[in-house]
Amino acid sequence: MGTKKTIAIVGLTTGQDNPLLRKLALNNRILAVSSDADKFSELSEYIQKGADEEAIELIDCAKDGCWEADIIILWNGFKQEKNELERLQVVATQKIVAFLTEEEKITSNHLLFPHSKVVSVFIKPDVREVTVTGDDQEAVQQVINLLNSTDYYHITN
């Protein structure tokens, strides 16, 4: 037995089916942050099949979602204004903040969240491979464990 983790996912921009999201929702409580409720209501409905009723919840406030979360996932292409970023930084202190991206490049993501445990996750969706990196090895391992639990991606670290 273990308390279910709450994962806030920020930056989803499409209502298309997302296998990783669906699998994360099976074992965790997901807060999907979007101001576009129409796009995500379809996704939520799809994910609810086979998952707990409360497995995924759509909310429109990124700060509240990240405040409630144990782990924060900033989805591919996440871009925020400086003021919004500062609001998220305050509620992300000491939390794992995982940047999920399909573009492998050297980033300074850790500078955006100086008091968080920043992890970079580079995904190759076509071959379902991921590479997980970060300065905090415990945080890196937690993210690897999270991705492994979905049984969807092959971790290439």
Place this chain on the structure above:
Amino acid sequence: MHEYLYQKIKENISITDEEFEFVKTLFLPKKLRKKHFILEEGDICKYNIFVEKGILRTYKIDEKGNEHTLQFAFEGWWAADLYSFFTNEPSSFYIEALENCELLLISKQSWDDLLDKVPSFERYFRILLQNNLISMQRRLMRSLSETAEEKYLNLAATFPDLLQRVPQTIIASYLGITPETLSRIRGQLALRR
């Protein structure tokens, strides 16, 4: 977000604004909804928890399925399974939100870091643990020596707010009596007024 923490710290020790800014970087801010758990039996208690807003309840479930409430934590109070927190052994407790809560969590590593970098916190946590020990001692003696009615009246006098914010069934489990007994006591007290 850190108002109560600042207030409680300043009640016991002196720290500079710079030191408090450092302190803030060590605490994980977490909103917890009513009836959600921050700790469940079998988990390792990874955090010591400070309550900025709301109420937490620490309790255990016995083999017969009965709940036994160990303590509550209101605004400005701390909650944790200290045995699990310090030994890294699985907890036998549940810590649940009785209202929507805003919490500040500090891990063992951050706790050690804090004591190392801001030595005055040794005094703060010593006072905290000291008060906790005294409180537990008094609760134990009351549990052994007082009648159910006396326990209820002492609780009402010490924490009047608690009776308004916590369900009667949970108050009964804290006092170690059945809800029916509590209801009878309250009825009798009401008649005497």
